[in-house]
Amino acid sequence: MVNGLTLGAVYAIVALGYTMVYGIIQLINFAHGELVMIGAMVAFTVINLLAAAGMPPLAVVLIGTACAIPVCMLVGYAMERLAYRPLRQAPRLAPLITAIGVSIILQHLAMLVWSRNVMAFPQIIPLTSYSFLGAIVTGVQLTIVGLCFAMMAGLALLVYRTRLGTAMRATAQNPQVARLMGVDVNRVIAATFIIGAALGAVAGVMFGTYYGVAQYTMGSVLGLKAFAAAVLGGIGNVPGAMVGGLVLGVVEALGAGYIGELTDLCRYGLGPEARCADGGHFVLFGSNYQDVFAFVVLILVLVFRPSGLLGERVGDRA
Amino acid sequence: MNRGKLIWTGVALVAITLLLLPFALSYAGTAWVRIANFAMLYVLLALGLNIVVGFAGLLDLGYIAFYAVGAYTYALLASPQFGLHLPFWVILPIGAAVAALFGVMLGAPTLKLRGDYLAIVTLGFGEIVRIFLNNLSQPVNITRGPQGIAGIDPVRVGSVDFSRSDSLLGVVFSGPMKYYYLLLLLLLAIVLVNVRLQNSRIGRAWEAIREDEVAARAMGIDTTGMKLLAFAMGASFGGVAGGMFAAIQGFISPESFVLVESVMVVSMVVLGGMGNVAGVILGALLLAFVPEILRWTVEPVQQALFGKMLVEPEVIRMLIFGLALVLVMLFRPAGLLPSAVRKRELTHDRST
Numbered sequence: 008m009v010n011g012l013t014l015g016a017v018y019a020i021v022a023l024g025y026t027m028v029y030g031i032i033q034l035i036n037f038a039h040g041e042l043v044m045i046g047a048m049v050a051f052t053v054i055n056l057l058a059a060a061g062m063p064p065l066a067v068v069l070i071g072t073a074c075a076i077p078v079c080m081l082v083g084y085a086m087e088r089l090a091y092r093p094l095r096q097a098p099r100l101a102p103l104i105t106a107i108g109v110s111i112i113l114q115h116l117a118m119l120v121w122s123r124n125v126m127a128f129p130q131i132i133p134l135t136s137y138s139f140l141g142a143i144v145t146g147v148q149l150t151i152v153g154l155c156f157a158m159m160a161g162l163a164l165l166v167y168r169t170r171l172g173t174a175m176r177a178t179a180q181n182p183q184v185a186r187l188m189g190v191d192v193n194r195v196i197a198a199t200f201i202i203g204a205a206l207g208a209v210a211g212v213m214f215g216t217y218y219g220v221a222q223y224t225m226g227s228v229l230g231l232k233a234f235a236a237a238v239l240g241g242i243g244n245v246p247g248a249m250v251g252g253l254v255l256g257v258v259e260a261l262g263a264g265y266i267g268e269l270t271d272l273c274r275y276g277l278g279p280e281a282r283c284a285d286g287g288h289f290v291l292f293g294s295n296y297q298d299v300f301a302f303v304v305l306i307l308v309l310v311f312r313p314s315g316l317l318g319e320r321v322g323d324r325a
Numbered sequence: 326m327n328r329g330k331l332i333w334t335g336v337a338l339v340a341i342t343l344l345l346l347p348f349a350l351s352y353a354g355t356a357w358v359r360i361a362n363f364a365m366l367y368v369l370l371a372l373g374l375n376i377v378v379g380f381a382g383l384l385d386l387g388y389i390a391f392y393a394v395g396a397y398t399y400a401l402l403a404s405p406q407f408g409l410h411l412p413f414w415v416i417l418p419i420g421a422a423v424a425a426l427f428g429v430m431l432g433a434p435t436l437k438l439r440g441d442y443l444a445i446v447t448l449g450f451g452e453i454v455r456i457f458l459n460n461l462s463q464p465v466n467i468t469r470g471p472q473g474i475a476g477i478d479p480v481r482v483g484s485v486d487f488s489r490s491d492s493l494l495g496v497v498f499s500g501p502m503k504y505y506y507l508l509l510l511l512l513l514a515i516v517l518v519n520v521r522l523q524n525s526r527i528g529r530a531w532e533a534i535r536e537d538e539v540a541a542r543a544m545g546i547d548t549t550g551m552k553l554l555a556f557a558m559g560a561s562f563g564g565v566a567g568g569m570f571a572a573i574q575g576f577i578s579p580e581s582f583v584l585v586e587s588v589m590v591v592s593m594v595v596l597g598g599m600g601n602v603a604g605v606i607l608g609a610l611l612l613a614f615v616p617e618i619l620r621w622t623v624e625p626v627q628q629a630l631f632g633k634m635l636v637e638p639e640v641i642r643m644l645i646f647g648l649a650l651v652l653v654m655l656f657r658p659a660g661l662l663p664s665a666v667r668k669r670e671l672t673h674d675r676s677t
Contacts, residue, residue: 035441090651097658099440100384100595107588108650115643231448231584238445299456302449306434309446313437 008257013148013217015256016155020210021233022240022248023162024203030179030243031199032095037106038086039207040230041113042079044223046208047215048117050075051126068216075208082113083204087197110227117223128219151213158206159249165202166245175199179243228298232259235305241315250316255301262300343509347502358501362573364613365508366566371593371609372519372602373562378591379600379664380528381555382535384444387431387451388590391560393458393582394427395420395567397468400577403478406469413480417568424564425557427454432556436549451587459579473578480507480572504573511569515562519602522558531555596653598660607661615649616642 021043028036050071057067090105137144166172174195177185186192214229215221232255240251308316350357370392377385398420402411431450435443462470522528530551533541542548571577589612597608619642653661 029441033441035444090655093655094658097654100378100599101654101658104592104595105651105654107592108647108654111643111647111650115640115647119640227584231452235445235449238442242441296456296460299453302453305449306446309438309442310434313439313442315442 008260009142009144009148011257011260012253013151013256014260015236015253016152017210017214017217017252018229018233018236018256019249019252020155020158020206020213021229022237022252023159023245024207024210025234025237026240026242026245026248027175027199027203029237030245031175031196032091032182033099033243034091034102035106035234036086036091036200036203037103037230038110038113039203040226040228040233041110041117042083042086042204042207042226043211043214043229043233044221044226045082045113045117046075046079046211047221047225048121048126048211048223049078050208050212051128051215051221052121054128055126068212072209072212075212076205079204079208079211080201083200083207084197087200092193092196114223114226121223123223125220125222128216128221147217151217154209154213158209162202162206163245171195171198232301235301239305239308239315241317244315244317247315247317254316255304258304259297259300263297347505351499351502355499355501358499358505360614360617362501362504362508364610365505365512366570366573367590367593367613368512368606368609369508369515369566369569370563370590371597371605372515373559373566374590375519375559375594375600375602375605376522376531376562377555377559378594379605380523380535381531381552383552383555384440384447384591385556385559386444386448386584386587386591387454388447388559388563389582389584389587390431390451390454391424391427391563392567392570392586393454393579394424394560395564396571396577396581397458397474397567398423398564399568399571400474400477401467403572404474405476406474410478413478413568413572417565420568421561421564424567425561428556428558428560429553431560432553436552448584448587451582451584455579455582455584458582468579471579473576473580475576477571477575477577479575480504501573504569508569511565515565516602516606523600523602527551527554592650596650596660598662598664601660601662601664604660604662604664611661612646616646619645 021039024039024042025036028034028039050068053074054067054071057070058064062070086109090109091102094102094105137146137149164172166175174185174190175198177188177190178192178195182192185195211221214225233252236251236255237248238251239255240247240249242248346361347358350361370388373391374385374388377383377388399413399416401407402409402416402419403413404410431447435446438446458468459471461468462472468474530541530546533544533546534548534551538548570581590609593608593612594605595608596612597606598604620639623641657663
């Protein structure tokens with residue numbers, strides 16, 4: 008459960024990047040997962056350097072993150088400017104393909120820079136754990152969940168309480184009218200990409216710290232799950248992404264934890280006797296089906312609520 | 326020369342080129358014939374996906390699942406895994422049918438979904454199929470999990486075994502060359518089906534659904550049935566291609582059916598020009614051949630320029646591939662050979 012919440016919080020942050028971009032220009036930014044990966048890689052490089060120099064752990068992680076954010080923002084902006092902006096009037100699938108192209112480019116550039124090897128997180132954070140309502144919680148988990156909620160709150164404030172946020176929502180509703188009202192649509196869209204990229208960078212650092220490793224391929228799976236989370240909540244909907252992320256994380260963690268036990272046919276007296284004798288098991292689905300959950304839940308939700316949990320009904324724009 | 330004659334001369338030239346191509350390629354090495362075979366498999370896949378994406382306008386990002394289903398159907402029915410060794414003309418239709426069934430399985434619950442919601446669900450479906458293939462080795466061993474299934478029977482017709490060399494009238498036909506002709510035949514059939522479909526009642530119904538589903542229903546089109554038909558039909562093409570893949574390779578594992586492959590096939594369709602059969606074929610051939618050509622040129626060029634390997638060819642290949650996707654889309658957003666409808670859309674004013 009705690010694992011699920013932590014993971015879910017990270018999914019939610021990444022999902023925000025997808026959903027914000029989608030909300031404004033109806034583009035599935037396939038390269039967003041790669042941004043998260045680059046954030047993690049940059050941060051890990053800096054962290055490894057500084058940790059070797061013997062700086063205090065907290066400062067090391069903070070500086071690492073602080074380095075990752077601008078890099079990701081820059082990449083995010085470049086991506087929007089070069090690959091998506093020229094295609095704003097093009098058929099729907101064209102920017103999707105460029106997004107895929109950008110994702111391939113970023114992934115392999117990262118491989119050139121950081122090689123294929125897994126980069127490990129230095130063991131500098133002490134593993135303190137606390138007992139909380141009967142659950143064991145580590146300091147890292149607490150920090151991640153706390154930070155994620157703070158970021159979500161900050162983003163909600165930004166979107167619903169500031170001038171930029173108003174401009175973003177106006178552009179999302181109708182870019183032409185927004186432009187007539189004096190909104191610099193191009194700047195707003197660029198800002199959306201940059202904010203999403205910054206969130207992605209932080210999420211990358213958190214994800215990497217949580218698992219202790221970072222690799223050039225980490226972006227694709229994480230991106231996929233986060234995208235699923237965004238759709239689950241109703242894509243284009245900021246609170247939806249948060250809810251979707253959390254739900255997905257928890258379902259995944261709980262599912263992986265219990266599925267083996269639940270589908271053990273021996274428990275129901277259905278398994279073949281040779282296998283069930285002496286407390287043996289005949290498990291239909293083990294925890295290696297973990298990744299299936301995210302998608303099964305997603306499909307189930309969409310079958311009954313075709314616009315996601317919090318999504319409003321929108322016409323088909325495909 | 327009048328127009329009709331010109332066209333027929335062109336067709337004849339293309340036919341002769343296609344027939345002689347494997348001989349030319351085998352001078353460069355049998356590897357190239359194999360590459361041509363895989364390119365044709367990709368064309369098969371792209372044409373199948375074109376039915377779903379190009380004709381009916383349903384974005385499917387998990388198409389490779391049907392390829393996988395076809396391949397595994399073939400592998401399970403013609404390998405030592407279950408001791409079954411059915412001939413290929415029995416298996417290919419079964420594979421197509423099973424894949425079509427999966428297509429309906431995916432299509433039925435997702436009929437209500439639109440646009441990007443459909444995209445993510447199909448993507449999830451593809452991943453689910455792959456994860457199942459990867460894990461169905463326990464508790465009962467069906468797919469052998471990540472190890473994959475080996476020793477799959479090659480295609481055999483009478484006494485002719487497609488995995489061995491034969492000579493006919495003094496000309497030696499290697500295994501890959503025989504597969505080349507078989508694939509060419511299959512391809513011809515599927516291209517024909519595609520072209521005929523496009524202008525049939527069904528094809529026009531799909532087009533109507535793609536352009537405006539509500540209006541299509543108002544005109545009396547059975548949108549549910551038509552969408553399911555698109556899914557089933559596209560899937561069955563994927564199933565046939567998968568079966569051929571299993572036969573040619575002799576070995577399959579879940580690794581061949583990852584998301585990147587789905588993305589690749591979608592790229593082929595969009596890059597070439599959605600909905601246009603010639604465009605899709607061009608897109609598939611380009612994306613299948615260019616990486617291979619790069620694989621064979623990048624290394625020598627680096628050797629010549631720097632005297633050593635600076636960057637792995639695989640990386641450069643993918644970098645150029647990604648760059649090509651971006652550039653083609655930037656300069657030709659409707660694909661290399663856009664379909665007539667898309668062309669019209671683009672030149673029209675797009676104020677909506």
